[in-house]
Amino acid sequence: MKITCPVTMMNKGGYNTQSFTKENFIKLEELMYEQQVKRGEKIYWEGNNCSHLYYLKSGAVKLTKSSDEGKDLVLYHFQAGDLFGEIGDDSHILNSFSAEAMTDCSLGIIQQKDLETILWQNGDLAIEFMKWMGYMQRFTQTKLRDLMFFGKHGALASTLIRIANSYGIEEGNTIRLTTKFTNTEIADLIGATRETVNRMLNQLKKDEIIAYENGTIMIEDLERLKAICHCEGCPKNICRL
Amino acid sequence: MKITCPVTMMNKGGYNTQSFTKENFIKLEELMYEQQVKRGEKIYWEGNNCSHLYYLKSGAVKLTKSSDEGKDLVLYHFQAGDLFGEIGDDSHILNSFSAEAMTDCSLGIIQQKDLETILWQNGDLAIEFMKWMGYMQRFTQTKLRDLMFFGKHGALASTLIRIANSYGIEEGNTIRLTTKFTNTEIADLIGATRETVNRMLNQLKKDEIIAYENGTIMIEDLERLKAICHCEGCPKNICRL
DNA sequence: AGCGAGATGTGATGTTTATCACACCTGAAT
DNA sequence: ATTCAGGTGTGATAAACATCACATCTCGCT
Numbered sequence: 001m002k003i004t005c006p007v008t009m010m011n012k013g014g015y016n017t018q019s020f021t022k023e024n025f026i027k028l029e030e031l032m033y034e035q036q037v038k039r040g041e042k043i044y045w046e047g048n049n050c051s052h053l054y055y056l057k058s059g060a061v062k063l064t065k066s067s068d069e070g071k072d073l074v075l076y077h078f079q080a081g082d083l084f085g086e087i088g089d090d091s092h093i094l095n096s097f098s099a100e101a102m103t104d105c106s107l108g109i110i111q112q113k114d115l116e117t118i119l120w121q122n123g124d125l126a127i128e129f130m131k132w133m134g135y136m137q138r139f140t141q142t143k144l145r146d147l148m149f150f151g152k153h154g155a156l157a158s159t160l161i162r163i164a165n166s167y168g169i170e171e172g173n174t175i176r177l178t179t180k181f182t183n184t185e186i187a188d189l190i191g192a193t194r195e196t197v198n199r200m201l202n203q204l205k206k207d208e209i210i211a212y213e214n215g216t217i218m219i220e221d222l223e224r225l226k227a228i229c230h231c232e233g234c235p236k237n238i239c240r241l
Numbered sequence: 242m243k244i245t246c247p248v249t250m251m252n253k254g255g256y257n258t259q260s261f262t263k264e265n266f267i268k269l270e271e272l273m274y275e276q277q278v279k280r281g282e283k284i285y286w287e288g289n290n291c292s293h294l295y296y297l298k299s300g301a302v303k304l305t306k307s308s309d310e311g312k313d314l315v316l317y318h319f320q321a322g323d324l325f326g327e328i329g330d331d332s333h334i335l336n337s338f339s340a341e342a343m344t345d346c347s348l349g350i351i352q353q354k355d356l357e358t359i360l361w362q363n364g365d366l367a368i369e370f371m372k373w374m375g376y377m378q379r380f381t382q383t384k385l386r387d388l389m390f391f392g393k394h395g396a397l398a399s400t401l402i403r404i405a406n407s408y409g410i411e412e413g414n415t416i417r418l419t420t421k422f423t424n425t426e427i428a429d430l431i432g433a434t435r436e437t438v439n440r441m442l443n444q445l446k447k448d449e450i451i452a453y454e455n456g457t458i459m460i461e462d463l464e465r466l467k468a469i470c471h472c473e474g475c476p477k478n479i480c481r482l
Numbered sequence: 483a484g485c486g487a488g489a490t491g492t493g494a495t496g497t498t499t500a501t502c503a504c505a506c507c508t509g510a511a512t
Numbered sequence: 513a514t515t516c517a518g519g520t521g522t523g524a525t526a527a528a529c530a531t532c533a534c535a536t537c538t539c540g541c542t
Contacts, residue, residue, distance in 0.1 A: 019330055047473075065386055065390075067390055067391075067471065068471065071390070073386070073389055073390065075382065075385070086375065086378075086379065087371060087372065087374075087375040088372075088375065089260055089372045089375065089376065093375075093379075093476075096379060096382050096383055096386065096473075096475075097382065116368050119364065119367055119368055119371065120364030120365065120367065120368060121364065123360065123361030123362065123364070123367065124361065126360055126361065126364065126367035126368075126371070127357050127360055127361060127367075129371065130328060130360065130367070130370065130371060130374065131328065131329075131330045133328075133371065133374040133375070133378065134327065134328040134329065134330065134334075134374070135330065136378060137327075137374065137377060137378050137381065138327065138334075138337060140378065140381045140382060140385065141316070141337050141338065141381060142337055143385070144316070144381065144384070144385045144388070145306055145314070145337065147385070147388075147389060148314055148388060148432045149306075149308055149312070149314065149432075150308075151528070151529090152528080152529070153528095182488090182489065182490090183489075183490070184489080191389045191390075192529075192530090193529075193530055193531080194489090194490085195490095195491090195492085195529090195530075195531080195532095196528090196529060196530070198489095198490065198491065198492085199491085199492080202490095202491075202492095215538090230308065230309065232288075232337075234337075235334070392498070392499090393498080393499070394498095423518090423519065423520090424519075424520070425518095425519080433499075433500085434499075434500055434501080435519090435520085436499090436500075436501080436502095436520095436521090436522085437498090437499060437500070439520065439521065439522085440521085440522080443520095443521075443522095456508095483542100484541100484542090485540105485541085485542080486539100486540100486541090487538100487539095487540095487541105488537105488538085488539095489536100489537080489538070489539100490535100490536075490537065490538085491534100491535085491536075491537090492533100492534090492535085492536100493532105493533090493534090493535105494531100494532085494533090495530100495531080495532080495533105496529105496530080496531075496532095497528100497529085497530070497531090498527105498528080498529075498530085499526105499527085499528075499529090500525100500526080500527070500528085501524100501525080501526070501527085502523105502524085502525080502526095503522100503523090503524085503525105504521105504522090504523095505520100505521085505522090505523105506519105506520080506521075506522105507518105507519080507520070507521095508517105508518090508519080508520095509516100509517100509518095509519100510515105510516095510517095510518105511514100511515085511516090511517105512513100512514085512515075512516100
């Protein structure tokens, strides 16, 4: 498969840590102790205490909620460079989602106590940290909007755009999604069934909005995709997986 | 209507500011300038810059998103004692929801710049503020879970429980919802139509899970309501409107 | 080369939810 | 007391989505 057009990475991938300055981020790094997690293992469970922050050095992590019936809803995908975790008021606050390693991961773990100490000492860092939390909140809000407003078609369209922002490279006026997603994975991201996702994707293909090349999805007509979910053009650090 | 049982307020109502100590909250109050807003007016619009924090001294506010087709989704209800607003990384970040006064309101407004200054100076306050943001994030996540997981019936059940936590008083083993909600208002909270909500509420009445008394809803069987949305027993400061 | 697990594609059918249409009810304002 | 706007109740119908049941297609592994 020959690539004839200049290839530009649309997004570094993860890096929701961009609100931190280099110097301040180093201070955070000094608090981390490293841990390796194998693909498929849980980093934390819903219902457990939340008292840690995690920096994903390498690998990929998803935040999921599973119902008793075995349904899964995937809230976030984190990539190398992302920070995640839930901050509790005190130790009795429980996680509402689980974090699961999608690939082997290398993590930096920060204790909430250590985090609080350094935020207390360092006002700059505290403000940057607050901005990071603001991003996370806005991400969740826009995800809720995308899932609720324009049906499963809208949810799928917005998710494809989010995938493009997270994992896409431009090739001429198309976008190649460099990571493969199964129908089931996409279904879990939008709270739909595999079959529904499959039918919708085939419809998009028929309409020449997307195409398949070697099993990876190409976005052929971003504008029509945006129209389906009434895209508001959120910044890429929010419009992501 | 005679009340024969001891009446206990289940929740003060608003007060998502409970992560702040009195002394620190006073420091926040010193930054506020007051503004009055009339019922029905917008406090801010989606698409506007977000650079303010709002403290609701009295009245009620809802955060809404409206689609071009005229559908409305209501994300939060705020009451006296609540803090709200969206924090942006820098001035080019836009609100994703609008804030609208549901009654005449008295607001204390804090400029983001002033907030940053005081957080920078005061580590305790920064940590408490971070915890407040954590609450907001967890609220949004649980709301997303409730809306997505168990259909419209589940969304309605969880919303009734949230209303009970925000506006309910116990009367024996029933809970009286002290505020009236129209079918349309509930529909906007769960992303459904008025008709669907009406039919579901009548079904709950038939099943003796709820009852009407003078037009206000009484929750007669909280346990069965919890079963419908597979309630996980989140703390009341998160399980609210 | 061929086996087998996991992924995809698709019809038939059922459930859930929205849409449309209209009757009725209630309460505040004239 | 009448009017009228906004809320409620309910049937008929349609659209969206899930479920079930298979057939088929990958692709890594022996």
